[in-house]
Amino acid sequence: MCLNLRLLDAMVVLSALTALCGEAAAANWQPVATYQGERVEIDKTRIARIGDGKTMAWNRLMLGREESIPNSKDKYSTVQALNRYDCEKGSFATTKRVFMRDDKVVSQETIDSPKEMTAAPGSVDEKLLLEACKKRTVGEMQKVADAVGKLAGGAKPEAEKIAEAPPKAMYADMRSATETKAPTTRKVQSPSYIKHAEAPVSSRKARRNQPAAALAELERIHWGYEGEGGPANWGKLRPEFATCASGKRQSPININEGIRVDLEAIKFDYKPTMFRIVNNGHTVQVSVGNGSSINVMGKRYDLLQIHFHRPSEERVNGRGFDMVAHLVHKDYEGQYAVVAVLLETGGEHPLIQTFWNNLPLEVDQDLAPNVAIDVTRMLPESRQYYSYMGSLTTPPCTEGVLWLVFKQPAQVSPEQVDIFSRLYRNNARPIQSANSRLIKESR
Ligand SMILES: [Zn+2]
Numbered sequence: 001m002c003l004n005l006r007l008l009d010a011m012v013v014l015s016a017l018t019a020l021c022g023e024a025a026a027a028n029w030q031p032v033a034t035y036q037g038e039r040v041e042i043d044k045t046r047i048a049r050i051g052d053g054k055t056m057a058w059n060r061l062m063l064g065r066e067e068s069i070p071n072s073k074d075k076y077s078t079v080q081a082l083n084r085y086d087c088e089k090g091s092f093a094t095t096k097r098v099f100m101r102d103d104k105v106v107s108q109e110t111i112d113s114p115k116e117m118t119a120a121p122g123s124v125d126e127k128l129l130l131e132a133c134k135k136r137t138v139g140e141m142q143k144v145a146d147a148v149g150k151l152a153g154g155a156k157p158e159a160e161k162i163a164e165a166p167p168k169a170m171y172a173d174m175r176s177a178t179e180t181k182a183p184t185t186r187k188v189q190s191p192s193y194i195k196h197a198e199a200p201v202s203s204r205k206a207r208r209n210q211p212a213a214a215l216a217e218l219e220r221i222h223w224g225y226e227g228e229g230g231p232a233n234w235g236k237l238r239p240e241f242a243t244c245a246s247g248k249r250q251s252p253i254n255i256n257e258g259i260r261v262d263l264e265a266i267k268f269d270y271k272p273t274m275f276r277i278v279n280n281g282h283t284v285q286v287s288v289g290n291g292s293s294i295n296v297m298g299k300r301y302d303l304l305q306i307h308f309h310r311p312s313e314e315r316v317n318g319r320g321f322d323m324v325a326h327l328v329h330k331d332y333e334g335q336y337a338v339v340a341v342l343l344e345t346g347g348e349h350p351l352i353q354t355f356w357n358n359l360p361l362e363v364d365q366d367l368a369p370n371v372a373i374d375v376t377r378m379l380p381e382s383r384q385y386y387s388y389m390g391s392l393t394t395p396p397c398t399e400g401v402l403w404l405v406f407k408q409p410a411q412v413s414p415e416q417v418d419i420f421s422r423l424y425r426n427n428a429r430p431i432q433s434a435n436s437r438l439i440k441e442s443r
Contacts, residue, residue, distance in 0.1 A: 029060065030276070030366060031287060032131060033124045039064070039290070040124050042131050044366075055085045056095075057132040069099055074106045084114065087133035091116050092125065134364075223395045224282070231429050234395050244397035250432035251390030251403060252313035258386055258441030265383060266339070266404060267295035270303065270375045277358050278366035282394060283307040283427055284420065286355055292375060294329055294337065296404065301329030301337040306378065310420050312342050313393050313428045314405055316386075321409055322417050324428075325352075325378060326393075336392065337402040341378055346411030351377040356419050382408040384442035393429045407442065 029041040043058040059081050066075040076099035085092045093114035099107040119125040218237055221229045229237065235245020244250070273289040285307040292303040305328050312324035323343040330336050343349070351373060358369040384407045391399040 027058075030131075032059075032127050040128070042128055047132055053087045055087060055132045056082065057085060057128070058082055059128055066101065069107050072107065074099075074101075076101045076106050083128070083132070085128075085132040086116070090119050092119055092128075092132075093117065225427050225429075234397065237395070241395040241397065243391070243399060244395055247391055247397055247399050248433075248435050249389055249391055249399045249437065250397060251393045251401065252315070252429060252431055253388070253390065253434045253437070254315040254318060254431050255386050255388070255405060255439055256317045258388075258439035260441050260443035263385065263387065263440055263442040264296065266385065268376060268379065269293050269295070272372050272374050274368065274371070275373055276366050276368045277355060277360060279360055279363050279423060281363050283309065284355065284359065284423065288373075288375060294339065296337065297402070299331050299335075299337075301331045301335075301402075303375065304328050304330055306375065308420060308424075309393075309428045310417065310424055310426065311428050312340075314340060314342070314403075315431060316342070316405075316407075323412060323420065325410075327375070327378065335400055335402070336398070337404060339379075340403065340405040341380060342406065342409040343412040343417075344409040345414050345417060348413040349411060349416060351375075352412055352416055356416060359419075359423075378410070380406050380408040380410045382406070384408065386439055386441050388437055388439040390432075390437075 027046070028044040030044050031039060031041050033040045039062040041060050041062065043060070047055060047057040061079045061081075063077050063079075066077050068075055078100040080098040080100065081094045082096040083092045083094050093116045094111055095114045096110050097108065098105055117125070119128070221233075221237055223229045223234055223237055223241070225231065231244075234241050235243070270292040273292060275289070276287045278285050278287075285305050287305045288303055290302070293300050294303070295301075306325055307328070308323055308325055310323045312321035314324065321342040321344050325341040325343060327339040327341070328336060329339070343352075354371060354373060358367055358371065360367045386403075386405045386407065388403050389399075390401050390403045391397045392401060
């Protein structure tokens with residue numbers, strides 16, 4: 001009874017927010033996943049905690065093409081969905097869908113009995129759930145509370161009920177709603193690298209034999225680079241991080257004894273792009289627009305984001321560097337390729353300076369500066385490189401990642417390193433065992 005009332009209150013407030021702000025005025029869409037021209041985003045300004053570990057959030061699926069609405073002549077290219085997330089159970093239900101074309105609503109539906117669905121591990125649904133359930137900063141909570149208070153005509157709700165959090169679009173459910181395709185089950189790889197999100201979703205299978213209290217205790221620990229959440233413990237923190245401890249193809253490694261061969265040139269097809277920048281609590285991360293890619297070993301990988309570590313994670317013949325930039329790419333099957341640009345102190349790096357100029361003031365606040373960048377300027381002059389198979393260097397430490405490490409470091413000024421150090425003195429995972437992996441090297 002109590003829950004129902006609170007839910008109802010929150011829904012009323014949400015509808016007020018939605019109806020009064022309108023999407024154009026209020027939205028701050030943040031990309032969560034892309035797949036073959038489709039894009040899933042969450043509106044960071046319309047996330048509301050509704051109590052009992054539940055959150056409401058707006059997501060959208062942008063198809064990049066037009067599809068017909070069943071039994072209608074109308075076409076749409078975007079579906080927005082209002083989802084309710086159960087952060088503890090790891091499930092969600094879609095309560096409303098809005099079909100849009102060219103920013104205009106063509107059709108909408110409210111779901112009378114929303115169906116509770118589990119967010120499958122590694123799915124876009126799970127990514128959205130993680131975003132929707134992420135803890136907000138106090139500043140953000142206050143901002144949302146203020147906005148809601150204003151819209152609700154001064155009846156200001158308690159801040160803790162209306163914490164903002166970015167939601168996940170009900171990807172599978174949005175698609176099935178169109179009835180043009182079966183609900184998708186395709187796996188998009190873990191979002192951790194893209195968003196470094198903590199995973200509150202429990203995987204009951206993996207934890208069956210562990211006492212609940214011990215697990216709950218571990219789940220409270222956030223991964224990081226020091227203390228109990230440090231790299232040595234990553235594999236124990238959550239079942240989905242197990243590969244961090246058990247994997248045999250982990251990164252980073254000390255790169256030595258590579259075989260010297262004529263490695264094909266990596267074909268860079270980077271386009272000028274706008275960017276978003278966030279200090280996500282683990283690194284400074286720059287997300288770029290669609291359309292930039294590399295071609296290597298017969299595959300195309302799209303550029304998603306760039307982030308930084310200090311000191312460099314990888315070593316070359318035992319030598320570490322002041323910093324490293326990781327350019328994260330993904331192919332259409334969800335496989336990652338990471339280009340590493342080692343950074344040593346010297347002259348100022350113009351592109352890094354652009355990033356630092358636009359650093360957000362708060363953790364998790366993401367900025368979209370009105371500045372275009374050319375990511376090609378991140379690359380060193382010489383395109384010789386090392387390559388080996390490894391993993392993500394942050395939980396869940398997913399393997400099958402193609403690493404492409406430039407031999408020539410780029411330069412970064414001591415001041416630029418200092419600026420990053422103010423945020424992250426050390427955010428490098430220690431060297432992992434190479435386990436006699438083959439390393440190739442341009443000669
Ligand atoms: Zn990295």
